[in-house]
Amino acid sequence: MAGRPAIHKTPEAKLQAAREKRKRYYHSTTLSDCLELVKDAKDELVGLSVLSGPYVFVEQILGKYVTTVPRETFDIESVESVRGKDMGDTSIIKDAIGTVRSIHGKAYRGQDTIFDMCGVCDEWRAADEVCRATRRVIAYLEDVLWHVEQGTSTLAIAHVHHTLKYQQDRLLAL
DSSP, X not given: OOOOXXXXXXXXXXXXXXXXXXXXXXXXXOHHHHHHHHHHHHXXXXXXXXXXXXHHHHHHHHHXXXXXXXXXXXXXXXXHHHTTSOOSOTHHHHHHHHHHXXXXXXXXXXXXXXXHHHSSOHHHHHHHHHHHHHHHHHHHHHHHHHHHHHOHHHHHHHHHTTXXXXXXXXXXXX
16 A cells, blocks of 8 residues: 655755645734734833843842842841841842743744744844843843852852853953
């Protein structure tokens, strides 16, 4: 018993047929809808000043966190007695991570649908830039949060020695 005859003789023909199938599947979603989703995500990032200055954004979040750290934490003699406790309001950092993750989710949905509809194209590349920017900022904020959770002194030492991820990337960008 023989199988069905091959409809598409070349890999290019198979790829084109797959694209057409995806286009039919996503008939209710248009490319402009996807681009609008990515544009909205990008606008949100610009509104947060993430795209224009991801390092500045992370420093603003870090600055907000530091203002919630009790003054006695900075007293060298009392650090030992409170080490390991949550020194400031970590929800500031966690909320920022959540906000940027939400924006990333929107951009990624748009990028993924663009890929399904068109493959790798200029629109997909533009969406990829937005996704990369959000992932980078999330990584910076998670690095700060990790240092915060290790203790205020660990965060302070890392900040002074420029070993936080966003600081290292900023130095590389110069």
